[in-house]
Amino acid sequence: MFSTPTVVGELLFIGSCAGNFYAINKTTGQMQWSYNIRQDGKQQSFHGDPLVTNDLILIGTDNSCDPDGVGHVYAFERDTGKVRWKYRSTSVPTDIIQLNSSVYFGSFQDDWSSVDLRTGSLNWSFSTGVLNKNCDWIMPPAADENRLFIAGLDGVIYSLEASSGRVIWKRKLPAAPSTGLALKDKTIYVGTSGQRIYRLNAETGTVISELATEAKPVGRLAFANDSLFMFLNNASERVGYTISVDSKLTGVRWKQRSSPDWASERPHLWKESVVAGNCRGEIAAFRTRDGEPVWNLSLKGCIRSIGSSGNMLFAGVQEGTIYAYELSTRP
């Protein structure tokens, strides 16, 4: 799978399924630098969002749940691809999150770590102790000014003190989390396999409100103003939905059904549209306001990640191609 296409200045950063991390000129498609992670051990995948700092780009790597595999967090110098430091782990399939001078990430083994951003040395680690026998997906974490929020493989949502890893609170919902955690206005949002979306108070973990959904919420959540967007998945019927709900979870504002289900992990917000891609190479955009289809296009491959910068939209497909589209400025 591709990591999320991320643009900084003129460069597009993306990791491929074959173990290469690329910096590509976003306008011309010319590669500026690349790094092959297979030189550092048995690993070849990039998942999740990279972290961009003033001069670095950090990305996690893994070899899925392979017990012989390894993973790292790489801190690349953005302009040259030089490795400033790398932190070795069993796997790092999650986003890399920064709080102050530390970065945070999780592994397929449900170990969560804090590492010093400047040196790459370990600050602390936290483990739920659950064995990931089925190679379940590790949900992306969220963070506020001084706390990290994670969904453990034990189905529990934890609030950890960012400076120490100490558990501040934990909350077990009636069903296991099935989406990444998202934080907005001191409220945590999460979907569960029980076909519900929850709002939790970030201070206490108390459930504020919840909303039943037509199918299981999956992937990541996205916000625009007071709307929350997500994908739902009915795996048995290979049907997916893109839905918009209000941020207080009082009801569904609009819903768009699709078959097959969306494969691009999250509704990507771009130009007042929600953009989604599937494994037939179809990309569709729906108006954020009311869900009306705006445009669609076709490419070759299973679309796994979508990113954007200004008028440009980027899509990574599982088969290994990165596509760059540009919205015409002509009237």
Next chain:
Amino acid sequence: MKKNRGFISTLVLVAMASLSCAQSSNKKDANLSASAGPELRWQYETGG
């Protein structure tokens, strides 16, 4: 014989040019179906 080889080469070139045109024509169709959507600028093959 030389003339024939030249003729065949020309045919091959014409055939290749047609294939190219067909490809670019397909691209246009995809963009037309996207109506006001974005247009393909470049693609990069990572090989996997």
